[in-house]
Amino acid sequence: MPATRPSHLALCLLCCGGTLFVASFADATRLRQQRAGATHEMQALVRQLQLTDLCLFTEARYTRHPSQADLHSAFQEHPLALEHFPSGSLLLPPAILSSRHERLDREAEVPD
Amino acid sequence: MIELRQIHKAFNAGRENEFRALNGIDLQLPAQRVTAFRGPSGSGKTTLLSIIGCLARPTSGRVRLHERDISGLPERFLTEIRRRTFGFVFQQFNLISGLSATENVMLPAYPLGGDRHALRARAEHLLAGLRLAHRRTTRVELLSGGEQQRVAIARALINEPPVIIADEPTANLDTALAREFMAIIEQLADAGRTVLLSSHDPLLVDSSLVDRVIDMRDGRIVAAAAPAGDGG
């Protein structure tokens, strides 16, 4: 059979894709082992410092530690902050509030 | 070989615009002959050929092939019979553009799943026999009308059907190409195939090639006469 037959080419490519698909699972296992060091390090840190949250959302106080926050208090830190409740993505704080806060932010330069 | 009995075909049956294209056709078509259907436009030639070739079903009446009633068979069997028995050369050639001449010729054999090398060799042999060897890899839309028709003939022959059906085969050809077509048909008839044609073209219908001419009008057969030239 000539290698140029389109169906052979297509089936070959599909097989390659399938193999890579399976390989992705193998690669996941490999990476997990490779990154186990970091995981252990973080686990140790969590235990040692008694941490309660992932450092993912640092935009506001109450988003930094979702588990520790005064729950249900949107806009409490920074009127520009999008908080993590669904309503926050629907309703923005009034513009006056944010513009004033912006200015205050700039006025509050650190003296040093 | 083919026998038609009381074939009726009505389009849009039962509706306001019902149209009776065929009104009781009785016909016997022996094998290994060239038969031509002649008649004015709208007389039902194409309709009759598509019923004979199992492309359409009659509204009523029976079609018998090799003594077997095929008019009531389910679609799958009809396709099977069509594939084994009939090769079609359409008036508009109906090649699939974008594919090469060889690929077009091979198409009717795809569902059979035979060996590809053998199939390609057969297709190329057929094309070579029709003096198209040099055009076999050309995309069909780039071929001239005559070349396209020869590709269509090769496609009709690929499954080696005993019957060739050609609807108005010379309508799109000039005289020289029409003569060339007739030469090919003559070869096929000599090789023992049954050929069914429809045509207005006197060049074709009145030639010595045709064994039998069937005149049609308003969905009926008017007269069946053998041309003077040949007894057949």
Place this chain on the structure above:
Amino acid sequence: MNVWIEKQKYLIDFTLASLARRKAKNLGLLLVYSLIVFLLASVMLFTHALRQAANELLAGAPEVILQRMVAGRHDLIPPGYLERIGRLRGVQEKQGRLWGYYYDPVVKANYTFMVADDRLLAPGTLVVGAGLARTRGVAPGNLISFRAYSGKLFTFSIADILPAKSELVSADLVLLGEADFRAFFDIPPGHYTDITLRVANPLEVRNVAGKLAQQFPDSRPILREEILRTYESIFSWREGIVLALATLAVLAFAILAWEKASGLSADERREIGILKAIGWETGDVLRMKLWEGALLSLSAFLLGYLAAYVHVFHFAASLLAPVLKGWAVLYPRFELSPVIDGLQVTTLFFFTVFPYAAATLVPIWRVAITDPDAVMRG
């Protein structure tokens, strides 16, 4: 069997040849399709891995945290509370935590100040998270000044930086000694931010929490399970938002596919007629089209999924980070430990591959069951 395989190969040959005729259009379709799978798969892989990371990492968090509430907001633990807890069955260890937030106007970021008891930090020195060090541009030995909420300016020297590998939990941390912390935030001795309790037996946790709630009506206990559940729902809804947006894309694509499929062009209709006239069965035509749909959607799925895998786990989901970051200035750099949910991938597969194949098949079916005699007429 051989004939069957050979036949399928012929059908694939044909379908590829007809796809190749409208190369630009079909490649475009494949691209858009893969992109959608890529988007969906990226979100799925990323959030799932993140959820797993939260579960895995926070498993070491204290089982119970006691937080004092004043008028519905949390407040410092006054002196004496820690002692008042006394001996509770199942509690191995109890400890007052000191931590708080600091908004740094220089980079407009929030930091978490925290006392690390067992780190023995010399007065006036800090250990900071790697993310903070990067954002503020500081290195060990540098001096850093913070204006406390009281207005006084404090200058610390940086003793160390937490390992970069641990940014996912520590990017914004500022660790300092207890005396420095109390001075900086003006917290009198004996006061704590909250109290943590270690409970070894998971069955005791609820009991302990119940007793605490009874003993300290002004405080609320936060359980580790609740924390994990909170994370579960946060990621779920952020995933949900992205998926909801992606659904729009999927819908748009569905319209496109439907349009392409149902608005079968006159050419395609004619072609199907020709194929049937020259001896293809309805089933052959359908199978050929099924192959077309299957090849296209399978390739799109594989391409999209593989790209998503590489994107999320080898390129740290760089395209998704903005969604997660929100307005945060200080965002951790982290590599997720890949965990793939087979069920999720299977769902993705079914939801992306099958509808397309079906969408292409339905209108073909309608055309393919009609009599082929139309090809006899121009």
